[in-house]
Amino acid sequence: MPELPEVEVVRRQLESHIVGATIQNIWIGRDDIVRQGLGSLPWYTGAQLIDVQRQGKSLSMVCQQGGERRYLVAELGMTGLLLFDRRLVPSEKHLHMTIHLSNSQQGALHYWNARRFGRLYLFDETEWEAYRQRRFGVDPLTVSEEVFLRLIKGCRGRVKALLLNQQRIAGIGNIYANEMLFRAGIHPDAQGNRLSKKRIQLLFEEMQKVLTDAIHRGGSSIRDYLSPDGRRGQFQNYHQVYQKKGQPCPHGCPTSIRRLVSERSSFFCPTCQKR
Numbered sequence: 719m720p721e722l723p724e725v726e727v728v729r730r731q732l733e734s735h736i737v738g739a740t741i742q743n744i745w746i747g748r749d750d751i752v753r754q755g756l757g758s759l760p761w762y763t764g765a766q767l768i769d770v771q772r773q774g775k776s777l778s779m780v781c782q783q784g785g786e787r788r789y790l791v792a793e794l795g796m797t798g799l800l801l802f803d804r805r806l807v808p809s810e811k812h813l814h815m816t817i818h819l820s821n822s823q824q825g826a827l828h829y830w831n832a833r834r835f836g837r838l839y840l841f842d843e844t845e846w847e848a849y850r851q852r853r854f855g856v857d858p859l860t861v862s863e864e865v866f867l868r869l870i871k872g873c874r875g876r877v878k879a880l881l882l883n884q885q886r887i888a889g890i891g892n893i894y895a896n897e898m899l900f901r902a903g904i905h906p907d908a909q910g911n912r913l914s915k916k917r918i919q920l921l922f923e924e925m926q927k928v929l930t931d932a933i934h935r936g937g938s939s940i941r942d943y944l945s946p947d948g949r950r951g952q953f954q955n956y957h958q959v960y961q962k963k964g965q966p967c968p969h970g971c972p973t974s975i976r977r978l979v980s981e982r983s984s985f986f987c988p989t990c991q992k993r
């Protein structure tokens with residue numbers, strides 16, 4: 719279930735292993751996996767991969783050829799994987815793309831997604847810019863405290879729903895939303911504009927801390943997440959509330975962790991986390 723930390727781990731591995739590579743060709747398993755730009759596929763043959771960027775839970779591979787730049791965007795969604803070694807691909811059936819590479823540490827990159835329709839996009843500069851504007855809110859790792867404060871203060875609904883809204887704040891999913899709310903002592907049903915400035919500042923700090931710690935530990939491997947070189951993340955061992963229903967609160971509270979079912983499951987300590 720890749721969220722910002724897992725996708726950032728993927729990005730860093732792609733950056734260190736395949737940036738600078740030349741694309742030999744791109745194999746696409748089924749045409750409808752490419753949501754936009756399939757006609758430009760031949761352009762990528764011979765292009766150089768010059769950068770890999772992350773927006774929320776998506777990755778953009780920046781390609782250059784003859785003074786022109788184009789972008790190959792892969793959305794990892796709930797189950798997507800990018801892997802260097804074909805033997806690590808969980809099932810051939812859902813292998814949707816293989817990029818064959820030369821002049822690089824890795825000879826190929828495989829895109830796998832259990833969901834029948836993973837999403838890939840082939841964009842020119844203008845289309846890529848429009849996609850970024852349309853889809854992604856601020857990045858939790860680079861947003862300023864001031865902008866974050868304003869976002870939360872302007873939220874009349876549940877703060878958790880705002881954290882999960884990719885068009886407002888891009889990259890946080892259910893795991894890290896639960897973890898950061900616990901660490902900041904905020905109830906999952908709390909309303910954004912009712913939180914004190916001090917509490918929002920604490921949420922801002924805990925958000926950046928939990929995401930950064932998770933990146934350093936290779937992300938969380940819940941279900942099948944693997945990084946491109948085939949390693950599992952370790953941060954699931956540091957979760958404090960996510961999927962810990964019935965377990966004692968790590969702060970030693972007399973209550974145990976509860977689970978609330980709304981749009982997504984919320985895990986929280988009724989003693990530590992206030993509305």
Ligand SMILES: [Zn+2]
Nearest residue numbers: 967971987990
């Ligand atoms: Zn507690």
